[in-house]
Amino acid sequence: MARELRPWLTGRTVIGAERVDAPPGPKYAGLERLPGQRIEAVTRRGKFLVMPLGRMELLEGTAASAPADELIVHLGMTGVVRATPPPGHLRVHLHLSGPEPRDLYFQDVRRFGRFMVVGVGDYAGLPTLAAMGPDALDPDFTPESLQRALAISGAPIKTLLLSQRPVAGVGNIYADEALWLAKVHPERPARRLTRSQVSALHAAITDVLARSLLLQGTTLNDYRTVNGEVGAFAAHLAVYGRAGEPCPRCGAAVVRTVVGQRATYACSRCQTRPRSSSRSAPRRPARGRPRLTPRAK
DNA sequence: CGCATTTCCTGGTAGC
DNA sequence: TGCTACCAGGAAATGC
Numbered sequence: 494m495a496r497e498l499r500p501w502l503t504g505r506t507v508i509g510a511e512r513v514d515a516p517p518g519p520k521y522a523g524l525e526r527l528p529g530q531r532i533e534a535v536t537r538r539g540k541f542l543v544m545p546l547g548r549m550e551l552l553e554g555t556a557a558s559a560p561a562d563e564l565i566v567h568l569g570m571t572g573v574v575r576a577t578p579p580p581g582h583l584r585v586h587l588h589l590s591g592p593e594p595r596d597l598y599f600q601d602v603r604r605f606g607r608f609m610v611v612g613v614g615d616y617a618g619l620p621t622l623a624a625m626g627p628d629a630l631d632p633d634f635t636p637e638s639l640q641r642a643l644a645i646s647g648a649p650i651k652t653l654l655l656s657q658r659p660v661a662g663v664g665n666i667y668a669d670e671a672l673w674l675a676k677v678h679p680e681r682p683a684r685r686l687t688r689s690q691v692s693a694l695h696a697a698i699t700d701v702l703a704r705s706l707l708l709q710g711t712t713l714n715d716y717r718t719v720n721g722e723v724g725a726f727a728a729h730l731a732v733y734g735r736a737g738e739p740c741p742r743c744g745a746a747v748v749r750t751v752v753g754q755r756a757t758y759a760c761s762r763c764q765t766r767p768r769s770s771s772r773s774a775p776r777r778p779a780r781g782r783p784r785l786t787p788r789a790k
Numbered sequence: 791c792g793c794a795t796t797t798c799c800t801g802g803t804a805g806c
Numbered sequence: 807t808g809c810t811a812c813c814a815g816g817a818a819a820t821g822c
Contacts (some may be wrong), residue, residue, distance in 0.1 A: 540817095620818070657816095756813090
């Protein structure tokens with residue numbers, strides 16, 4: 494989407510910004526600051542579109558002190574950015590300057606998306622963006638960076654991936670697909686992944702996202718490109734949404750569970766379960782000096 | 791601080 | 807046909 498919008502938006506100035514059928518609130522904060530600002534670039538961090546803005550300097554010395562803004566867009570579940578008016582659930586309408594003036598529309602049926610203007614880097618209202626790890630397709634995302642990020646948490650690996658902290662850009666579908674590719678069970682505590690599992694997971698994340706992007710992403714129901722096309726990657730999903738179907742790798746059944754309140758699909762055979770802490774397992778004393786006091790809460 | 795739970799929101803669908 | 811119940815989930819807010 495960033496790639497599509499880049500030539501469409503870069504260098505254009507916002508003439509008008511209208512909030513449509515959306516209550517005032519943080520998800521649409523700052524839109525009134527948009528008119529008069531020029532879109533300098535279209536960038537992306539994980540699932541957030543980040544568009545630096547600049548105000549035309551009409552008077553030397555005054556505009557220079559004005560802090561620059563950024564337009565932040567997140568699709569949530571059902572957000573769609575379009576160049577033509579959507580049939581319903583329109584939330585934002587932008588009018589843009591240019592040789593031939595253009596419009597931009599943000600549609601969002603379920604209202605989980607956001608379309609807001611903030612000061613550059615002022616992510617106080619966007620804690621996930623503020624604490625986000627390297628983007629999955631950025632060279633800064635390496636097996637080592639992933640290893641460091643996973644080592645500090647005992648949360649289920651899938652839950653940690655969805656937090657966007659170890660790596661940015663992995664949502665529910667791609668988390669399941671990447672874990673399947675890497676043969677890692679979604680509930681394995683993050684810090685218990687072996688070094689080779691971390692390497693496999695790193696490769697799997699970059700691989701699944703790159704392949705999906707080649708097909709313009711995954712459209713289950715709602716997602717559309719800016720041109721209104723569907724993404725074709727859904728047909729290539731190995732496990733997501735395929736409960737009861739055979740694993741494409743080993744033939745065992747794909748099972749659906751819930752991890753971190755999210756539907757989770759995994760192969761029942763080739764994604765090995767984390768070491769069980771079930772009652773039936775004999776309790777083995779911890780290595781090293783016995784703990785004399787209960788762990789502080 | 792870290793993790794778990796709840797909340798937001800609407801369309802589609804299963805079940806009756 | 808029409809009704810209710812439930813499910814989908816990214817990220818923020820709240821709870822512990």
